[in-house]
Amino acid sequence: MSLKGKAAIVTGSTSGIGHGIAEALAKEGVNVVINGFGDAAEIEKLRAALESDYGVKALYHGADVTKTEEINDMVSKATAAFGRVDILVNNAGIQFVSPVDQFPEAKWDAIIATNLSSVFHCTKAVLPGMKAAKWGRVVNIASAHGLVASPNKSAYVAAKHGVVGFTKSLALETAREGITANSICPGYVMTPLVQGQIKDQAKANNIPENEVIEKVILEPQPTKEFIEIADVAALTVYLCGDAARGITGTALSIDGGWTAK
Numbered sequence: 001m002s003l004k005g006k007a008a009i010v011t012g013s014t015s016g017i018g019h020g021i022a023e024a025l026a027k028e029g030v031n032v033v034i035n036g037f038g039d040a041a042e043i044e045k046l047r048a049a050l051e052s053d054y055g056v057k058a059l060y061h062g063a064d065v066t067k068t069e070e071i072n073d074m075v076s077k078a079t080a081a082f083g084r085v086d087i088l089v090n091n092a093g094i095q096f097v098s099p100v101d102q103f104p105e106a107k108w109d110a111i112i113a114t115n116l117s118s119v120f121h122c123t124k125a126v127l128p129g130m131k132a133a134k135w136g137r138v139v140n141i142a143s144a145h146g147l148v149a150s151p152n153k154s155a156y157v158a159a160k161h162g163v164v165g166f167t168k169s170l171a172l173e174t175a176r177e178g179i180t181a182n183s184i185c186p187g188y189v190m191t192p193l194v195q196g197q198i199k200d201q202a203k204a205n206n207i208p209e210n211e212v213i214e215k216v217i218l219e220p221q222p223t224k225e226f227i228e229i230a231d232v233a234a235l236t237v238y239l240c241g242d243a244a245r246g247i248t249g250t251a252l253s254i255d256g257g258w259t260a261k
C-alpha cells in the first residue's frame with residue numbers, strides 16, 4: 001500500500017532527525033505538518049521546499065509541545081487542512097547533562113514535558129481521528145537511552161524509558177483498531193542536539209572536539225559511526241507502511257550495536 005495522500009504531523013521537524021523524517025514522508029507523497037522552533041524565514045524555506053520538491057502539501061505550526069492548548073490547535077489545523085491525521089511522529093526533544101544532585105529543577109521539568117508528556121498530549125489529540133478512520137501510525141522517537149542509561153542524563157533517560165513504556169501501553173489499547181504504535185531507539189546521530197553536547201564536553205574536559213567524538217560520544221556505539229538521519233527516517237517510513245501492520249508495541253533499536261552489549 002502506498003502512503004500517498006496520507007497526512008502526518010512530525011513534531012520537532014524544523015531541524016535534525018524530525019526534518020529528515022518529514023522529508024522522507026513527503027517523498028512518499030504524504031502531506032505533512034512541520035513543527036518546531038527556529039528562524040521564521042528558514043522554516044518557510046524548509047516548508048516550501050517540501051511542497052516544491054515532493055508535490056505534497058506542507059504546513060508549518062509553531063506549537064510548543066509543552067503546551068497542551070497549542071498541541072490541540074496544531075491537530076485542529078492539520079485536520080482542517082488534510083481531513084485527518086493518519087501519522088503522528090513524536091520527535092521533538094531536548095537534552096541537558098548534569099549529575100542528579102546538581103540537576104536544575106527547571107531543566108528536569110522541561111525535559112519531562114518536552115520529551116515525555118508531549119508524547120501523551122499529541123497522541124491523545126490525534127487518537128479519536130485515527131480510531132474513527134480505523135487506521136493510524138504513531139512513531140515515537142525515543143533513544144538508546146530509552147533502553148539503557150548513561151550517567152548525568154537522568155531526566156533524558158527517565159523520559160525516554162517513559163516513552164518506550166507509554167508506547168507499549170498505547171499499542172495494547174489500539175491493537176484492534178488498525179493503529180500501530182512503536183518506538184525507534186537511535187544511537188548517536190549527528191544533529192544540532194549532539195553538536196551541542198560535543199561542544200559542551202570539549203569545554204568541560206578541555207579536549208578537542210574530535211577527541212570528544214571518538215572517546216566520549218561514540219564510545220558506547222560499537223560501529224564507531226554515527227547513525228544517519230536518513231536511516232532513522234527510512235525506518236519511520238517502513239513502520240508507517242502496510243508491511244509493518246503487525247509491528248506494534250516494539251522499541252526498535254538503530255544504534256550500531258550499542259544495546260547489544
Ligand code: NAD
Nearest residue numbers: 012014015016017036037064065092093143188189191193
Ligand atoms: P534537534 O535539536 O536537531 O531537533 C529538535 C527539534 O525539536 C527542533 O526542531 C526543535 O525546534 C524542536 N523542539 C524542541 N523543543 C520543542 C518544543 N517545546 N516544542 C516544539 N518543538 C520543539 O535534535 P535531534 O537530534 O534531531 O533530536 C530529535 C529527537 O531524536 C529527540 O527526541 C531526541 O531525543 C531524539 N534522539 C536524538 C539522537 C541524536 O543522537 N541526535 C539520538 C537518539 C534520539
